[in-house]
Amino acid sequence: MAKSPDRQQGWYVQPMTRRPLAPLLLVLAALAACASAQKTGDRAAATGDWKAAERAYADALRDDPGNPEAKARWETARAQALSTSIARGRACAGAQDWECAFAEADYASRLDGGSAELAVFRRDAGRSLADARLQRATEAWRRRDFLEGLQLLASARTVSDDAAIRAEAQRLQPSLVKGATDEAEAARRGAQYPRAIALLGAAAEADGAVRPRFEAVKAEYARALDAEAARFEKDGDALLAQHRFADAQASYEAAARARPDGRGATLARYAANLRAGEAAVQARDWGRATQAYQAAVALGVDPGGYAAGELESVRVRRLAIQLRAVLVRPARPDGQPWVGERTRVFDAVMIGARAADRAFWSDDPSAYQTAIEVATGVPPENQPALAVVLDLAGRRLATAPRRALYLAPGASVVVAANRYDDRLLTVRVVQREAVEREVGVVQVRLGDLVSRGRVALRNGSIGRVELVASPTDAPDGSLSGLVAEGAVAGTAQPAPPKKK
Numbered sequence: 001m002a003k004s005p006d007r008q009q010g011w012y013v014q015p016m017t018r019r020p021l022a023p024l025l026l027v028l029a030a031l032a033a034c035a036s037a038q039k040t041g042d043r044a045a046a047t048g049d050w051k052a053a054e055r056a057y058a059d060a061l062r063d064d065p066g067n068p069e070a071k072a073r074w075e076t077a078r079a080q081a082l083s084t085s086i087a088r089g090r091a092c093a094g095a096q097d098w099e100c101a102f103a104e105a106d107y108a109s110r111l112d113g114g115s116a117e118l119a120v121f122r123r124d125a126g127r128s129l130a131d132a133r134l135q136r137a138t139e140a141w142r143r144r145d146f147l148e149g150l151q152l153l154a155s156a157r158t159v160s161d162d163a164a165i166r167a168e169a170q171r172l173q174p175s176l177v178k179g180a181t182d183e184a185e186a187a188r189r190g191a192q193y194p195r196a197i198a199l200l201g202a203a204a205e206a207d208g209a210v211r212p213r214f215e216a217v218k219a220e221y222a223r224a225l226d227a228e229a230a231r232f233e234k235d236g237d238a239l240l241a242q243h244r245f246a247d248a249q250a251s252y253e254a255a256a257r258a259r260p261d262g263r264g265a266t267l268a269r270y271a272a273n274l275r276a277g278e279a280a281v282q283a284r285d286w287g288r289a290t291q292a293y294q295a296a297v298a299l300g301v302d303p304g305g306y307a308a309g310e311l312e313s314v315r316v317r318r319l320a321i322q323l324r325a326v327l328v329r330p331a332r333p334d335g336q337p338w339v340g341e342r343t344r345v346f347d348a349v350m351i352g353a354r355a356a357d358r359a360f361w362s363d364d365p366s367a368y369q370t371a372i373e374v375a376t377g378v379p380p381e382n383q384p385a386l387a388v389v390l391d392l393a394g395r396r397l398a399t400a401p402r403r404a405l406y407l408a409p410g411a412s413v414v415v416a417a418n419r420y421d422d423r424l425l426t427v428r429v430v431q432r433e434a435v436e437r438e439v440g441v442v443q444v445r446l447g448d449l450v451s452r453g454r455v456a457l458r459n460g461s462i463g464r465v466e467l468v469a470s471p472t473d474a475p476d477g478s479l480s481g482l483v484a485e486g487a488v489a490g491t492a493q494p495a496p497p498k499k500k
Helices: 021-046 050-063 067-096 098-111 116-142 145-158 161-190 193-206 207-242 245-258 264-282 286-298 301-316 344-355 357-361 363-375 446-452
Strands: 318-330 386-391 395-398 411-417 424-432 436-445 453-459 461-469 483-487
Touching: 021 050, 021 067, 050 098, 067 098, 067 116, 067 245, 098 116, 098 245, 116 145, 116 161, 145 161, 145 193, 145 318, 161 207, 193 207, 193 301, 207 264, 207 301, 245 264, 264 301, 264 461, 286 301, 286 436, 318 363, 318 386, 318 424, 344 363, 363 461, 386 411, 411 446, 436 446, 436 453, 436 461, 446 453
Parallel strands: none
Antiparallel strands: 318 411, 318 461, 386 395, 386 424, 395 483, 424 436, 453 461
């Protein structure tokens, strides 16, 4: 490529300038529209549909007015459409098909607005059509079809302003208006408001004196719809409170039909989402249940916060189930030490233990502290080696044995669960001496632990087992202070969730 000479050599190359992009895009869009319209016109012309061809070519010419080819195509189509329309209009007039004759005359006169001949043709066809419509309006009056009669009367006036037509329409109007208003009143008394309003609306178009009555009946109908909608909404509210979501949805939908701008439409969607959420819960499809309750909450109508509560219930999250504390009664049920010989020191502690016996079963913090003090006061030689074994979802996990009647192991296992989780967490306290002995067993439904966040369980020799469930980012199945001891034999699958 040769170098561009510079100014010093007497030559100058003008630098390229950046043109705005928007005008170019508009031009390209116009050209594309023009090409599309032209193709439409070509297809219509090929089938002899000159009216459609004329409209399409006119669109193409508007998009590209300087295009001589587009203009030529439009002029050809216009001439063909005009000729075809005039011929068809005259044929229809000969057959006294005045609807067809007027339609063609009206179209042709719009294509060639300067033609006096076409103007006369349109006027005569319009007068004949108006006369035919007035005759049909008279027949409708005789059949007591006042609505059709008024519609024909109005349409006759739109196609001709001939004096004779105006006079005949004026003569016919009172009979049609009276018949329509009388029928409308009967329909209103029968609560057939749409029919009454249609009749009064047509009568008001013909005679302005009817308009106040028309507006009054419309207002009465609106009040009736409001009352009907309110009744359906009230029924829906009651059904919703009973968790009969399908029936509530149907009631709210009826309210929405009566009053489209009321609260029924939104509540119908709310009930439908609750219905979907309930079905997903029964199927244990927590993802679908979460989506359904999220959609219900997003509607902004959540009576009593039900959907928000269910959303919290179905949302599966990872929780660290922590063994916060274990308290065992200071002696076996027969009064003997768990381990070691019975001594005077042990007996002295047991005297204090019997005095504070109720403390082992109390949730009062001071009483609980008393129970801990009694347990820790047992002589070291009488403190058993205790381990805590957790059975959950087919896994058996255990803490290391420790000599104590009060343990605060802080051991935990991470599980993915929600409030509907029916799996049982079994906590066994075992004495691991030369011969293993079970001290006691407590159980809790995992869903209850998720809901409450903390539980304190007791049974027999177990004075207290405290469990805490806390959200965590740790992976499901993570362990802290626990070791796996193998699978639990005969672990049953969790039952379907109980319906709330």
